[in-house]
């Protein structure tokens with residue numbers, strides 16, 4: 001995380017875990033230590049801050065796909081790309097299966 005000390009990062013992760021739960025904010029998949037990333041809900045490059053209000057867990061996949069999009073843009077892009085029903089079906093399937101491995 002840019003502009004953050006290791007200590008802030010650790011505290012932020014703990015806060016997000018306690019206040020938002022161990023789930024990806026975008027696909028709702030359970031995140032683990034291995035794939036949890038802290039995402040800036042409003043990206044740094046779009047004026048977002050390191051404030052706790054702006055932080056959430058994202059799984060690696062969502063974090064990579066989202067890039068510097070706003071959450072609404074990310075959702076819109078996913079819908080536009082896959083089509084709403086296919087997207088929901090595919091992701092649910094995938095994440096139900098992945099959840100079982102946790």
Ligand SMILES: [Zn+2]
Pocket residue numbers: 024025026027028029058059060061062063
């Ligand atoms: Zn995700």
